[in-house]
Amino acid sequence: MRVTNDPSAEAPDAPGRPRAALTSFVGRRRELSDVKRRLTETRLVTLTGPGGVGKTRVALEVAERSRRGLRDGVWIAELASLGDASRLAQVIVSALVLPDQSNRDPMDKLVSYLRDRQLLIVLDNCEHLLEAAARVAETLLSASPGLRILTTSREPLGIHGEGICVIPPLTTPSTQQSHTAKAVVHYEAVSLLVDRARLVLPDFEVTAENVGAVVQLCERLDGIPLAIELAATRLRSLSVTQIVERLDKRFSLLTGGDRVAMPRQQTLRALIDWSFDLCTEHEQLLWARLSIFPASFDLDAAEQTCAFPPLVPDSIIDLLDRLVAKSIVLTERTGERVRYRQLMTIREYGAEVLATSGETQTLKRRHRDHYLRKAAMMVERWCGPGQADAVTEMNDDHANLLSALEWSTNTEGEAGTAAELASLLRYHWVVGVDLSDGRRWLDQLLDAKEMSTSQRGQALWVSAWIALMQGDRDDAARKLIECDTIAATLGDRRLLAHATQWRGLHDFTTGDIATAITRYQKSIDIHTDYADTASVLTALFQLAIAQVYNSQLDQALQTCQRAIEMSERLGEQWNRSYALWITGLCHWHRGEPEAAKHAALQALRLGGDFKDSICTALTIELLSWIAASAADFHTAADLSGAAAAVWAGLGTDVEAFGPHLQQDSIYSTKTAVEALGEKTVAAVARRNATMTLDAAVALALGESGQPESASAPARSLLTKRENEIAKLVAEGLSNRAIAESLVLSPRTIDGHVERILTKLDFASRTQIASWVASQKR
Structure with missing residues (x-):
């Protein structure tokens, strides 16, 4: 039978013809574009990805969309049920419905038939036949210049010239963020859930009541289409919330899929069993x-x-x-x-x-010990050029750290090691994540009291440090007094230095500046004796800010300069960013606004790699005060609102850092209110209340335009070029097409698109398109 592109000439049930889909195709715009592009660049493309991720569905969609561009059509060879690799060529012969009924070798038939033809063959599910599929593909492609082959497999065929497209899970909303019912449907996983749910429950929709459960379901099912489709069938008898509550039994819950699908696609367990057996x-x-x-x-x-x-x-x-x-x-x-x-x-x-x-307990212990060593190394090497990388790595490992702490806390005899780990993670808690996690774990362990006296002493001062950052001075005072007592009992001067240093901060935040200065100087001397440079640097910038508010401005600048010079020699940045902030504060108090702004902006740029919310909030506060002093009240109000958003994310505010800083903040806000009016300042605060840390920094650095209105703060996050590219993305252009349109490199466009996704907190190009459309309303 001659294959044509005339639908009327095609047998609807021909073995190798693409079957008409019974359900709608959801999402995958980027993947479809990538696969089609790869097929123009190479004649063998393999779609890889975990089981159930939708490789077959993407391949069939690409095949259908490519059919009219190929003279001799598109053919599908389904290989999942093929157990005998030697029959692969015959299966392809059958899929192509070859008219040759002779007894020739199947490969000879294929080579002869395909030599002068222009068509696409889809080899679906090759993972259990990799060697055979690789041999057949290489032979056929070598003999047939007009042939293209698209394969789906959990792993590549591994032959020369093979283009690989990884099919990822569907884009999924994060449970770490809040979502509205209207916005969440832009995610592919949610869109698929809604589409398939309506097949069994026609009036299903995402509502304010179930949006949280929908987000949980999609995230916990990893955005895997098969798992989502199996879950959707359960909506005949369960609510979304009930399904989520039973996901710990997912392998028995997610069954009952399409009866005519392959057995391994009817239950989630069978699907994973298939991968495990391979x-x-x-x-x-x-x-x-x-x-x-x-x-x-x-x-x-x-x-x-x-x-x-x-x-x-x-x-x-x-x-x-x-x-x-x-x-x-x-x-x-x-x-x-x-x-x-x-x-x-x-x-x-x-x-x-x-x-x-x-092996579970053995692995839990090895897992905990690895992160204990990593935390100890972070503290040991803190004063060096690798600070930002160390913070980033620990942030990436946050879930692992919490798991290690949980196992240690709940395992008999391990609470002391858990306290040691939580204490060593001091920079992770204060610089990298939110303060509450660290304090919660440290306080839980301190309450348990199942640790050595030395371990308790370490946990006390680290927990007190965090408590002071959160403004809980009474709790910090109790812990530091106990820590001081333990240090004296053990004769541990290093522990005494830490207790003294943080008691100095307690004194500063309660207004006793003279005592704070004395304690800081004492702790610096002891830290120096033990060559604890990291602690020396931190105590130095703390001493400097106390000197600022003790009217010792020249001494404060000298102390900051000492800290900055030490930091520069070591390639250290974190303490330097605080010292620069205090340098700016000192210049502001001296009536030197240009020098103050210069130092503050330096601090903000230097701290960018750390995303240290505390230093960022304090520095943006200072820039607001500088603007207010220069009668630039609109900028002052804008920056004050941005700082407030950062403080809110931390769960604290400037008041936690003492009455002197708070008084400067109150005075600056008061002058802005007197100049602009309370309603205007309040409106700016509301507009900026949801700013991310990155957005607040961009505003302070002047890298984002002023919001056009209270309803359009997101647009100000993007540069002029990024807004231009976002519009082109919304028009459906690929990154390559955008690059050609703007006469830029594809790599540059890739970077712009990734930054747009990050700034707008989106996961897909579809969301960018929806956002662009919303800006036109």
């Missing part, structure tokens, strides 16, 4: 051991935690690479940094396997 014994073992990580991890963590008999350290990278190739482990790249993660469904399956092996 792994070697050692790959299965590493899969199970990696389930100990609750979120992403790096190579060092995998090697340190999982490499014990029968797995040797040198084997981990190869096994991990093979699990990445099989789409069991996903990669996350930021510059040269690579992290790995398992989808929650994959991880829970591995955890079940791990539980039967009896």
